Amino acid sequence: xxxxxxxxxxxxxxxxxxxxxxxxxxxxxxxxxxxxxxxxxxxxxxxxxxxxxxxxxxxxxxxxxxxxxxxxxxxxxxxxxxxxxxxxxxxxxxxxxxxxxxxxxxxxxxxxxxxxxxxxxxxxxxxxxxxxxxxxxxxxxxxxxxxxxxxxxxxxxxxxxxxxxxxxxxxxxxxxxxxxxxxxxxxxxxxxxxxxxxxxxxxxxxxxxxxxxxxxxxxxxxxxxxxxxxxxxxxxxxxxxxxxxxxxxxxxxxxxxxxxxxxxxxxxxxxxxxxxxxxxxxxxxxxxxxxxxxxxxxxxxxxxxxxxxxxxxxxxxxxxxxxxxxxxxxxxxxxxxxxxxxxxxxxxxxxxxxxxxxxxxxxxxxxxxxxxxxxxxxxxxxxxxxxxxxxxxxxxxxxxxxxxxxxxxxxxxxxxxxxxxxxxxxxxxxxxxxxxxxxxxxxxxxxxxxxxxxx
Amino acid sequence: xxxxxxxxxxxxxxxxxxxxxxxxxxxxxxxxxxxxxxxxxxxxxxxxxxxxxxxxxxxxxxxxxxxxxxxxxxxxxxxxxxxxxxxxxxxxxxxxxxxxxxxxxxxxxxxxxxxxxxxxxxxxxxxxxxxxxxxxxxxxxxxxxxxxxxxxxxxxxxxxxxxxxxxxxxxxxxxxxxxxxxxxxxxxxxxxxxxxxxxxxxxxxxxxxxxxxxxxxxxxxxxxxxxxxxxxxxxxxxxxxxxxxxxxxxxxxxxxxxxxxxxxxxxxxxxxxxxxxxxxxxxxxxxxxxxxxxxxxxxxxxxxxxxxxxxxxxxxxxxxxxxxxxxxxxxxxxxxxxxxxxxxxxxxxxxxxxxxxxxxxxxxxxxxxxxxxxxxxxxxxxxxxxxxxxxxxxxxxxxxxxxxxxxxxxxxxxxxxxxxxxxxxxxxxxxxxxxxxxxxxxxxxxxxxxxxxxx
Numbered sequence: 001x002x003x004x005x006x007x008x009x010x011x012x013x014x015x016x017x018x019x020x021x022x023x024x025x026x027x028x029x030x031x032x033x034x035x036x037x038x039x040x041x042x043x044x045x046x047x048x049x050x051x052x053x054x055x056x057x058x059x060x061x062x063x064x065x066x067x068x069x070x071x072x073x074x075x076x077x078x079x080x081x082x083x084x085x086x087x088x089x090x091x092x093x094x095x096x097x098x099x100x101x102x103x104x105x106x107x108x109x110x111x112x113x114x115x116x117x118x119x120x121x122x123x124x125x126x127x128x129x130x131x132x133x134x135x136x137x138x139x140x141x142x143x144x145x146x147x148x149x150x151x152x153x154x155x156x157x158x159x160x161x162x163x164x165x166x167x168x169x170x171x172x173x174x175x176x177x178x179x180x181x182x183x184x185x186x187x188x189x190x191x192x193x194x195x196x197x198x199x200x201x202x203x204x205x206x207x208x209x210x211x212x213x214x215x216x217x218x219x220x221x222x223x224x225x226x227x228x229x230x231x232x233x234x235x236x237x238x239x240x241x242x243x244x245x246x247x248x249x250x251x252x253x254x255x256x257x258x259x260x261x262x263x264x265x266x267x268x269x270x271x272x273x274x275x276x277x278x279x280x281x282x283x284x285x286x287x288x289x290x291x292x293x294x295x296x297x298x299x300x301x302x303x304x305x306x307x308x309x310x311x312x313x314x315x316x317x318x319x320x321x322x323x324x325x326x327x328x329x330x331x332x333x334x335x336x337x338x339x340x341x342x343x344x345x346x347x348x349x350x351x352x353x354x355x356x357x358x359x360x361x362x363x364x365x366x367x368x369x370x371x372x373x374x375x376x377x378x379x380x381x382x383x384x385x386x387x388x389x390x391x392x393x394x395x396x397x398x399x400x401x402x403x404x405x406x407x408x409x410x411x412x413x414x415x416x417x418x419x420x421x422x423x424x425x426x427x428x429x430x431x432x433x434x435x436x437x438x439x440x441x442x443x444x445x446x447x448x449x450x451x452x453x454x455x
Numbered sequence: 456x457x458x459x460x461x462x463x464x465x466x467x468x469x470x471x472x473x474x475x476x477x478x479x480x481x482x483x484x485x486x487x488x489x490x491x492x493x494x495x496x497x498x499x500x501x502x503x504x505x506x507x508x509x510x511x512x513x514x515x516x517x518x519x520x521x522x523x524x525x526x527x528x529x530x531x532x533x534x535x536x537x538x539x540x541x542x543x544x545x546x547x548x549x550x551x552x553x554x555x556x557x558x559x560x561x562x563x564x565x566x567x568x569x570x571x572x573x574x575x576x577x578x579x580x581x582x583x584x585x586x587x588x589x590x591x592x593x594x595x596x597x598x599x600x601x602x603x604x605x606x607x608x609x610x611x612x613x614x615x616x617x618x619x620x621x622x623x624x625x626x627x628x629x630x631x632x633x634x635x636x637x638x639x640x641x642x643x644x645x646x647x648x649x650x651x652x653x654x655x656x657x658x659x660x661x662x663x664x665x666x667x668x669x670x671x672x673x674x675x676x677x678x679x680x681x682x683x684x685x686x687x688x689x690x691x692x693x694x695x696x697x698x699x700x701x702x703x704x705x706x707x708x709x710x711x712x713x714x715x716x717x718x719x720x721x722x723x724x725x726x727x728x729x730x731x732x733x734x735x736x737x738x739x740x741x742x743x744x745x746x747x748x749x750x751x752x753x754x755x756x757x758x759x760x761x762x763x764x765x766x767x768x769x770x771x772x773x774x775x776x777x778x779x780x781x782x783x784x785x786x787x788x789x790x791x792x793x794x795x796x797x798x799x800x801x802x803x804x805x806x807x808x809x810x811x812x813x814x815x816x817x818x819x820x821x822x823x824x825x826x827x828x829x830x831x832x833x834x835x836x837x838x839x840x841x842x843x844x845x846x847x848x849x850x851x852x853x854x855x856x857x858x859x860x861x862x863x864x865x866x867x868x869x870x871x872x873x874x875x876x877x878x879x880x881x882x883x884x885x886x887x888x889x890x891x892x893x894x895x896x897x898x899x900x901x902x903x904x905x906x907x908x909x910x
Contacts, residue, residue, distance in 0.1 A: 006466060006531055011459065076460055077539070077834060084532070088606070106561065108834030110873065150831050151543070170876035176883050177830050375632045376605050379532060379563030418565065418873035421625035428631050 005087055007249040009080035014072055019240040021275040021347060022233070023063035024282040029350040030321040033308060038452055041318050048219045049226040051127040054120065057234040063279075065237060067119075074118045074151060078106045079241065083249035089377040090397075097400035098255060099393060101413045102246045102273055103380065109174070111383065111415030112269045113144030113229055116238035120227045121148035130223035131155040135185065135210030137164055138337030139171025140383075140415065141229030146180030156180035159187065159213045162205035164337070171419055185210040192216050192314070207340070208313020208327075215316055230266025231311060231320075231345045239272025242412065247276055250410065257288055257410035259396055263388040264292040264301065264359070265338045267345030269414040278356060290357040292348065293392035295367075297435050298331035300324060300344045301352055301359035303442065308452040309343055319452060322349040325437070326445025332435040334364045335423035336384040342445070360392055363434035367391045368427040371417070383415035384423050460542055462704040464535035469527055474695040476730040476802060477688070478518035479737040484805040485776040488763060493907055496773045503674045504681040506582040509575065512689040518734075520692060522574075529573050529606060533561045534696065538704035544832040545852075552855035553710060554848060556868045557701045557728060558835065564629070566838065566870030567724045568599030568684055571693035575682045576603035585678035586610040590640065590665030592619055593792030594626025595838075595870065596684030601635030611635035614642065614668045617660035619792070626874055640665040647671050647769070662795070663768020663782075670771055685721025686766060686775075686800045694727025697867065702731055705865065711741055712865035714851055718843040719747040719756065719814070720793045722800030724869040733811060745812040747803065748847035750822075752890050753786035755779060755799045756807055756814035758897065763907040764798055774907060777804040780892070781900025787890040789819045790878035791839040797900075815847055818889035822846045823882040826872070838870035839878050 022028065031040035043055045050058075057065060067075070086099040093099075104112035124132060132149050134156070136142030142158035149156035158180055165172060165184040175182045183189060185205045186196035190213040196203050203209070218226035228235065250256055260277055262270030274290045281288055292301055300323045309324040311317035324343040325331075331340050344352075351357050364384070371387035373394075374380070382390060389411045400407050417424065426432050477483065486495035498510045505513075512520060522530070541554040548554075559567035579587060587604055589611070591597030597613035604611035613635055620627060620639040630637045638644060640660045641651035645668040651658050658664070673681035683690065705711055715732055717725030729745045736743055749756055755778045764779040766772035779798040780786075786795050799807075806812050819839070826842035828849075829835070837845060844866045855862050872879065881887050 004466065005528075008463060008466070011461060011463070073460075108836075147834055151834070169880055173876040173880040173883065174836065177827055177836055177879055179831050372632055376634050379602055379606070381563075381629065381632055416873075418871075419876075421628040421874075424632055425624055425628040428628065 004253070005085045007083040007252045009245060009248055011076055013248060014076055014080055015067065015241050015244040017064035017066050018237045019244055019276045019279060020060055020063055020065055020237055021279055022061050024279040026282070026354065029346055032346070033319040033452060035310070035315070035319055035450065045318070049215065051123045051129060051225060053123040053126065054234045057237055058232060067241070068122055071119050071122050075241070078108065080245045081106050083246055084378070085253065086378055089374060092373060092377045093394065093397045095397040095401045096404060096406040097397040098406065098408045099397060100250070100253065100408070100410045102242055102410070103413045104242065104269065105380065105413060105416035109140070109144040109147050110418060111140050111144065112239060112242060112272060113141050114147060115241055115272065116229065116235045116268065117144040117148035117227070118151070119238045121152045121154055124225050125152040125154055129154065129225045131157065131221070132225060132227045133157045133159070133214040133217045134227045134229070135159045135207060135214045137161050137207050137340060139164060139168055139175065140338055142180070142182065143171055143174040143178065144229065145227055146175040146178035150179045157217065158182045159185040159210040161185055161207060161210050162203060185213050187213060189213070190216045206313055211312040212314035212316055230268040233347055235268050236271040236275065236345055236347055239268045240275050242272035243274060243276035246273060246410065247280070255408050256286055258407040259289045259291065259409045261291045261293060261389050261392045261396070261409065261411040263339065263385050263414065264294050264344065264348065265385060266341050267348035269412050271345060271348055273412040274357070278351070291392055292357055292359045293388040294359060294361050295334060295336055295339045295388060296361040296363045297334045297437050298325065298340050299361040299437065300342065302361045305446055305449070306349060306353050307449050309449055311343065319450060320346045322346050323352060324449070325442055326449055328448050329442060329445035331437055334435060335420070335432070336364065336388060338385040339388065362388055362391045365432050365434050368424070368432065370394050380413065381417040382413060383417045384420050386414045459708070460540045462538040462707045464700060464703055466531055468703060469531055469535055470522065470696050470699040472519035472521050473692045474699055474731045474734060475515055475518055475520055475692055476734055477516050479734040481737070481809065484801055487801070488774040488907060490765065490770070490774055490905065500773070504670065506578045506584060506680060508578040508581065509689045512692055513687060522696070523577055526574050526577050530696070533563065535700045536561050538701055539833070540708065541833055544829060547828060547832045548849065548852045550852040550856045551859060551861040552852040553861065553863045554852060555705070555708065555863070555865045557697055557865070558868045559697065559724065560835065560868060560871035564595070564599040564602050565873060566595050566599065567694060567697060567727060568596050569602060570696055570727065571684065571690045571723065572599040572603035572682070573606070574693045576607040576609055579680050580607040580609055584609065584680045586612065587680055587682045588612045588614070588669040588672045589682045589684070590614045590662060590669045592616050592662050592795060594619060594623055594630065595793055597635070597637065598626055598629040598633065599684070600682055601630040601633035605634045612672065613637045614640040614665040616640055616662060616665050617658060640668050642668060644668070645671045661768055666767040667769035667771055685723040688802055690723050691726040691730065691800055691802055694723045695730050697727035698729060698731030701728060701865065710863050712743055713862040714744045714746065714864045716746045716748060716844050716847045716851070716864065716866040718794065718840050718869065719749050719799065719803065720796050720840060722803035724867050726800060726803055728867040729812070733806070746847055747812060747814045748843040749814060749816050750789060750791055750794045750843060751816040751818045752789045752892050753780065753795055754816040754892065755797065757816045759799070760901055760904070761804060761808050762904050764904055766798065774905060775801045777801050778807060780897055781904055783903050784897060784900035786892055789890060790875070790887070791819065791843060793840040794843065817843055817846045820887050820889050823879070823887065825849050835868065836872040837868060838872045839875050841869045844868070
């Protein structure tokens with residue numbers, strides 16, 4: 001094996017198709033249900049919120065779905081993204097393991113999110129949509145949709161959780177730089193927002209309220225649709241471009257992963273890297289362990305229940321069968337804003353239930369320790385979300401050292417931390433705390449799960 | 456010509472040598488002088504501050520200087536950096552011009568600075584140095600040296616201008632993430648700092664004071680040297696990797712620049728892109744217009760005098776013949792911290808004096824307007840420094856439109872603006888002002904230029 005540290009694919013090797021895991025599953029994932037009737041939802045139920053092309057992708061069982069040329073044209077600015085061999089990190093850990101990472105921080109918005117925001121903007125534009133609404137917490141998704149909407153001439157309205165809006169003005173500035181409008185949520189632009197403000201004029205907001213505002217506006221206006229940055233099947237599909245590229249790059253490296261690791265909030269960056277490898281395994285290819293790494297403060301896969309639940313706190317969405325902490329669960333404060341979701345993508349939950357993947361949960365201080373060690377070895381400062389993947393990689397690399405086995409570990413470095421330096425500042429000032437979720441709150445939230453006749 | 460938008464060089468095409476413009480100049484640049492004696496400085500005079508390998512590069516007339524393999528090994532993580540065709544920007548400007556940009560924001564520190572920090576750290580390590588000191592204003596250079604020093608196991612002490620230290624905690628966090636120590640300057644760690652604090656305990660600091668602190672410590676300690684991020688010949692040499700790559704990439708694009716543009720503070724990113732093309736022209740190759748773009752608030756090339764001057768405000772350095780506003784000149788406040796230098800690299804000044812390059816100065820609001828238009832077209836948010844290059848590109852592209860000529864414009868996008876979103880926030884809030892330098896202050900500073908017998 002050479003001492004190469006970076007594997008780049010030629011531009012002409014940019015994938016022409018996304019990979020859809022549904023085609024290779026031993027059994028299909030449970031259907032999405034109407035909250036009231038308990039019946040599977042149909043395309044018409046989703047049409048007010050999403051363009052038909054995305055609804056079709058949501059339920060498709062085709063293995064390969066063509067990436068439209070205008071989407072590839074934009075992907076080409078930063079894709080294929082690099083795959084790096086982390087040789088200096090291996091040395092620092094003194095491990096016999098070979099560690100590779102796929103780096104998604106090279107996108108204009110600095111994370112994997114544009115892989116789907118560009119696709120979603122394209123399909124919406126194709127179907128004559130004029131405006132997209134969405135919610136954002138820390139701002140990664142909002143800025144990625146702002147970027148993509150602007151490229152296709154779509155207006156983008158982002159409802160940003162009030163406390164983040166006030167505390168993270170730089171993410172907001174990024175959205176405005178891309179031409180989007182960013183509103184603090186709750187806002188006085190929606191009935192739902194007005195009601196929330198009437199109850200509490202100083203409401204700090206929540207992702208649940210922001211989703212409700214964005215959904216309300218999309219449902220109301222004919223020229224407006226809603227966009228979601230994770231969880232849904234079509235989002236996971238678009239992210240598969242990560243894993244399809246990584247398979248070709250591992251071949252360039254003349255190596256193959258024994259272990260694949262990704263951090264998991266809603267599940268999209270994890271699925272994006274892992275699904276193509278899992279699909280190959282399900283079709284009779286090489287075995288691979290797949291580990292989802294999540295925060296101990298919001299541990300849906302490791303402490304949640306596999307049950308039908310709402311996707312939002314406001315309980316406006318259809319019901320998805322997923323690993324969930326309950327839609328009313330509120331995690332304690334921690335710095336990885338992108339991992340603060342109460343549930344997990346239905347497809348990721350399904351394969352966890354089938355025993356096809358593992359999950360592990362980590363406290364934030366250990367994740368920042370790993371992130372700093374990574375930055376000092378590889379030069380790249382990871383996003384706090386991605387640091388959860390790195391923490392899990394360290395654990396596997398240390399086990400390889402103890403056992404004297406030279407396993408190949410591949411992980412997704414889903415984004416850089418340039419917009420998250422406040423978190424690093426707190427870490428260096430010893431201001432971070434490890435926080436467990438509150439067990440009593442979890443039990444209350446789980447007890448409030450909706451009753452579903454079909455189960 | 457294809458519709459390609461990104462030109463990547465294979466890793467094996469990473470340049471093996473830096474390019475040294477001194478080899479092709481029609482006449483050599485004036486020597487660097489002792490401040491007292493007025494005699495040219497020799498290697499021994501510089502030895503307390505720099506390792507011999509860098510001193511040798513400072514005065515070398517060799518055209519090609521080998522890039523050491525350990526430096527190339529680190530370069531390979533992000534180099535060759537991409538060269539992009541800005542097709543969406545061309546459309547937005549409705550110009551017949553073809554616009555290309557070399558993107559240096561892909562480095563771990565987010566700018567071109569690691570091209571030289573890695574090389575400087577390598578040579579210092581080779582000569583047994585244990586510790587590097589440096590100054591930083593906004594923090595781009597400090598974080599790049601922190602990154603490089605860490606990779607070679609060197610301690611790095613950064614003296615950061617007090618007001619930036621207080622106002623820009625995130626750049627400081629980045630330096631600490633890379634393991635460097637960052638001190639507010641003036642500090643109580645040096646005689647010069649103590650004297651400054653005695654005079655004014657609340658001193659906001661200045662680049663001049665910070666340089667003096669870093670130089671004092673390096674001169675005092677046997678195991679410590681000093682590192683500078685621009686201006687010097689060896690820094691410009693290391694940055695030439697940008698232009699050497701760009702020449703190969705323009706060949707891939709089957710095109711050649713009619714106009715090359717870079718922003719210029721100390722001159723290193725400008726020189727890095729332009730010098731290899733200028734060298735080719737001087738050796739009988741294709742003609743090319745070269746434009747340095749500088750801030751109207753600190754316009755050394757367009758309003759300065761070509762004269763011997765000190766490199767620092769404290770007047771501790773040797774004398775360099777350069778375009779200067781006077782070492783006591785203090786520019787008004789503006790957001791491109793990397794362009795706030797009173798002088799210009801000696802080599803850049805020399806070729807300006809010879810008429811081989813042009814210069815233009817721009818106010819900041821127009822630069823931010825251009826930067827936002829660029830971000831909305833190309834997706835990348837430029838550093839405020841780089842926005843000055845973009846403003847100059849727009850001017851040329853608009854002239855092409857007026858004249859109906861399809862010129863090829865190549866510019867250096869020297870860094871991203873992820874750490875500079877406060878500046879964008881101010882821009883969107885209409886809080887920015889265009890500020891001219893004060894003419895009376897300039898005349899006072901120029902009147903205070905040192906008298907040099909040799910002139």
